[in-house]
Amino acid sequence: MKTAFTLHQTQNLKTLTFIGLMLMTLAALNPIYGQTATTTTVKTTTNERTIKGVVSDETETLLGVNIVLEGTTTGTTTNEKGEFTFPKKLKTGDVLLFSYLGYETQKVEIKDNTTFIELKLTIDSVTMIGALDSGKPYKSKRKN
Amino acid sequence: MLFIIAFQSYAQISDFNHIDFKKADSIALANSEEDLYNLPLLAYKLTSDLDTEAEQFRAIYFWVTHNISNNYSLFLRNKHQRNRFKNDSIKLEDWNYNFKKKLFKKLLKKNTTICTGYAYLVKELAQLANLNCEIVQGYGRVSTTDIDNLNLPNHSWNSIKLDNKWYLCDPTWASGIPDPNTNTFKFQYNDGFFLAEPKLFAINHFPIEKKWWLFEDSTPTFADFLGAPIVYGKAYETLNVHNFPKQLHQDINISEKVTFIFKTKKPLKTEDIIFLIDNGSHSKKVKPSSVIIEKCSLKIEHLFKTKGFYDVHLYIKNELVSTYTFKVKN
Numbered sequence: 001m002k003t004a005f006t007l008h009q010t011q012n013l014k015t016l017t018f019i020g021l022m023l024m025t026l027a028a029l030n031p032i033y034g035q036t037a038t039t040t041t042v043k044t045t046t047n048e049r050t051i052k053g054v055v056s057d058e059t060e061t062l063l064g065v066n067i068v069l070e071g072t073t074t075g076t077t078t079n080e081k082g083e084f085t086f087p088k089k090l091k092t093g094d095v096l097l098f099s100y101l102g103y104e105t106q107k108v109e110i111k112d113n114t115t116f117i118e119l120k121l122t123i124d125s126v127t128m129i130g131a132l133d134s135g136k137p138y139k140s141k142r143k144n
Numbered sequence: 145m146l147f148i149i150a151f152q153s154y155a156q157i158s159d160f161n162h163i164d165f166k167k168a169d170s171i172a173l174a175n176s177e178e179d180l181y182n183l184p185l186l187a188y189k190l191t192s193d194l195d196t197e198a199e200q201f202r203a204i205y206f207w208v209t210h211n212i213s214n215n216y217s218l219f220l221r222n223k224h225q226r227n228r229f230k231n232d233s234i235k236l237e238d239w240n241y242n243f244k245k246k247l248f249k250k251l252l253k254k255n256t257t258i259c260t261g262y263a264y265l266v267k268e269l270a271q272l273a274n275l276n277c278e279i280v281q282g283y284g285r286v287s288t289t290d291i292d293n294l295n296l297p298n299h300s301w302n303s304i305k306l307d308n309k310w311y312l313c314d315p316t317w318a319s320g321i322p323d324p325n326t327n328t329f330k331f332q333y334n335d336g337f338f339l340a341e342p343k344l345f346a347i348n349h350f351p352i353e354k355k356w357w358l359f360e361d362s363t364p365t366f367a368d369f370l371g372a373p374i375v376y377g378k379a380y381e382t383l384n385v386h387n388f389p390k391q392l393h394q395d396i397n398i399s400e401k402v403t404f405i406f407k408t409k410k411p412l413k414t415e416d417i418i419f420l421i422d423n424g425s426h427s428k429k430v431k432p433s434s435v436i437i438e439k440c441s442l443k444i445e446h447l448f449k450t451k452g453f454y455d456v457h458l459y460i461k462n463e464l465v466s467t468y469t470f471k472v473k474n
Contacts, residue, residue, distance in 0.1 A: 130300070140453065
């Protein structure tokens with residue numbers, strides 16, 4: 001009995017050591033990821049820029065498309081030619097929301113090289129239907 | 145356990161009895177000058193000062209039902225064309241596409257639409273406020289619906305997830321009805337369609353997708369739906385449950401009593417209940433043979449004295465609630 005118990009304990013110890021080693025390896029790797037991320041952030045904050053663009057659907061450019069910086073109320077709308085200039089300078093990783101009544105809202109992420117956005121919106125797939133509630137009393141159809 | 149099951153299958157407004165929607169309603173009213181050109185901003189203005197999902201959704205729903213009118217000429221034109229092309233899928237698709245573009249322009253510029261426009265706007269604003277909201281497409285049935293020609297879906301409403309539970313509402317029917325004199329739309333808000341009781345809702349809303357019944361036991365067939373009694377908007381403000389009769393029409397014998405069973409939202413008095421009975425040539429107000437009220441349970445019984453074919457309209461506190469027909473034989 002006792003021997004069996006000790007053996008079991010030794011196995012447990014081995015497992016623990018292995019897990020411990022794995023954790024240390026992970027811990028050792030982690031700061032490397034962290035450093036990479038920091039470098040990117042530093043690079044992009046210095047790279048704020050004005051974003052322009054044009055929005056259309058499959059046939060024409062769209063007037064009045066809303067463009068908002070995600071998570072804020074900062075935004076603008078497109079002009080008669082479907083063009084816009086975003087009022088705030090943007091950086092890599094920012095997300096713009098393009099919405100227009102009847103069209104599917106689209107998200108566009110600002111990439112390292114984004115300065116001009118050419119976007120096509122697609123009309124929502126919903127079918128328009130309607131039934132009215134008239135409030136008029138029901139009247140049976142009588143045969144006679 | 146039983147209580148929990150019953151509670152889950154009847155997701156409705158009473159789940160939020162602890163919430164006073166006055167704040168949400170007043171925010172919606174304060175923003176009544178807003179237009180639809182900037183939906184993200186509108187959603188933000190309507191919801192940012194409200195803490196609960198129910199209140200945020202309420203403000204959006206209240207705004208849409210008080211600011212968007214129902215356009216009858218657009219509705220009639222769409223109904224006509226959809227019927228015309230019902231056997232030509234290419235033309236129907238073309239019509240649907242072009243009509244949709246036109247409709248969204250009208251909604252944007254004139255704040256006017258038809259059902260799907262209401263449901264669409266409620267969904268868009270709710271999603272912009274990070275709420276989980278869907279359009280439900282299906283069949284709506286009212287007193288004037290021609291059930292012999294109900295071939296294509298004709299109505300849209302919404303399902304909204306609040307605190308992890310789905311609820312139903314009908315912003316179109318909540319917004320108003322046509323003025324009987326001018327036949328133009330008149331805003332007349334009906335609060336009964338907000339987070340409505342699913343089984344009452346099922347009497348005149350038949351969803352294409354089964355999941356939107358929001359209850360699982362004995363969901364109606366399309367034939368059940370077409371044969372159901374007529375319920376009016378006021379039923380949603382007055383009734384909690386419409387138990388019986390299950391059909392619009394019944395054939396009965398002259399000595400046979402007919403029974404009506406309901407649960408009302410508030411306790412009523414015997415004198416609140418009146419029938420308007422139409423025999424085809426004239427109609428008159430009649431007191432039912434017996435009315436039994438116990439708290440919110442309402443049981444009505446009636447005996448017809450002469451044979452004939454009758455349209456029986458139930459009025460509660462002078463408001464038309466529902467209609468049934470009876471063929472009374474010797």
